[in-house]
Amino acid sequence: MSLSRRRSKWLARTPVDAAERQLTSAMIASLGAEGLPTVSAPFGHALVEIAHQRDDVVGLTADLGKYTDLHVFAEAFPERFYQMGMAEQVMFSAAAGLAKEGLTPFATTYAVFAARRAYDFIAMAIAEDNLDVKMVCALPGLTTGYGPSHQATEDLAIFRGLPNLTIVDPCDALEIHQATHAIAAHKGPVYMRLLRGQVPSILDQYDYQFELGKAQLLEDGAEVLFVSSGFMTMRTIEAMRLLRVDGIHCGVLHCPTIKPLDVATLVKHCAKPGRLVVTAENHSVIGGLGESVASALLQNGVTPAFRMIGLPDEFLDAGALPVLHDQYGISTDAVVRQVKHWLAH
Structure with a gap:
């Protein structure tokens, strides 16, 4: 039985005091900055839209x-x-059969x-039969405080080598909605990381449109270029704005498709001389976007001068997400501190 399932059963029979409720809330805290608008269940609603148009779409x-x-x-x-019950191997095998x-x-x-x-x-x-199965998986990286059993810090490394x-790795509610439509139209297997529940929205500020296999420059800057994916693009946008207040001019290149990587766009923007390139990802520094x-x-x-922001090569602690994000260097404040340190040295 999974930790969240065990935990829900434990909570059902154990009195929960205010401190426990506060900790539980912090362990599943919002990933966006305070004041960002949120959208409820963008993946679920996008899939319903698609299913109204296509009777071949099923959910498991x-x-x-x-x-x-x-x-x-x-x-x-x-x-x-x-x-399908608590039987992931059976579920994916059944999905393969349905695709056939x-x-x-x-x-x-x-x-x-x-x-x-x-x-x-x-x-x-x-994957071997190149079947049209879409795997949409929640709690990527450090998006839960429940510890290593639920923290998928190495999923990209595991899947990147699969032909x-x-x-x-979408950033926010807008991109999840758009990416769901895009992967439904794509023929072949897809693994998509999922932010669920009340998902912040930030890319609408850029008149953003997701394109499968494409990275997009959201902002340009002469001193630092962030190359980011997932919710770390939210963080790099926030960090960019804070750094600009201090006179450090940063840009953000959002790279939501990890494979195939948009090499042409990366080369175009990272080849500009005289600036630090910093990758930022909600994943281990081993085997993910940065590498x-x-x-x-x-x-x-x-x-270019090149640095990586990501999770360390270790099993992570359990606890409140804001504390863990700062501890492991992926909070907005931690990103700002790290960039200032690199520029000063």
């Missing part, structure tokens, strides 16, 4: 419909929803369960 979950926003789809299309019959399954669970428990089934049943698989970007630049003869 491994006992986590409510926690991956697939309950929205289940309420709208109960006859096209499959509750011409359907387009969206299968949801937590990212740790897809990457660690079901990798072989995904590789052999889905035929497209990998997407992908470094490899792409080096192979194309581009060698």
Whole structure:
């Protein structure tokens, strides 16, 4: 039984005091800056929109419909929803079978369960046959305070080496909505990281439109270029604005498609002389966006001053998310401090 499932059963039979409620709330705290607007369940609502237009779309979950926003789809299309129980390997194998019959399954669970428990089934049943299965997985990286059993800090590293698989790490509610439509239209297997529940929205400030396989320059800057994915793009935008107040001119290149990487756009913007390139990701510094970007630049003869912001190569602590994000260097304040340190040295 998963930790969240065990925890909910424990809470049901144990009195919860105010301190426990406060800690629990902090462990699933919002990822956006205070005051950012939020959207409820953008993935679930986008999938419902798609399913109204396409009767081949079906949804599967491994006992986590409510926690991956697939309950929205289940309420709208109960006859096209499959509750597979706590059996991720079975769920992905079933999704492969449905895809072989011409359907387009969206299968949801937590990212740790897809990457660690079901990798072989995904590789052999889905990726090898290049099947049209969309794996949409919540709690990527450090988006829960419940500890290593639920923190998918190495999922990108695990999946990047898998042939035929497209990998997407969206930033906010707007991009999740747009990316869901895009991956539904794409033929072939996709792994998409998911922010769920009340998801902040920030990219609408840029008249943003997601394009599968494309990185996009949101802001330019002469001294620092952030190359970021996932909710770390929210953080780099916030850090950029704070650094500009101190006279440090930064830009943000958002890179939501981890595989295939948009090498041409990366080379174009990272080749500009005289500025520090900083990758920022909600993932281990081993095997994620940072190492992908470094490899792409080096192979194309581009060698800027280069630094990486990401999670350390270790199993992380449990606790309140704001504290953990600062502890592991991915809070906005931590990003600002680190960039100032690098520029000063």
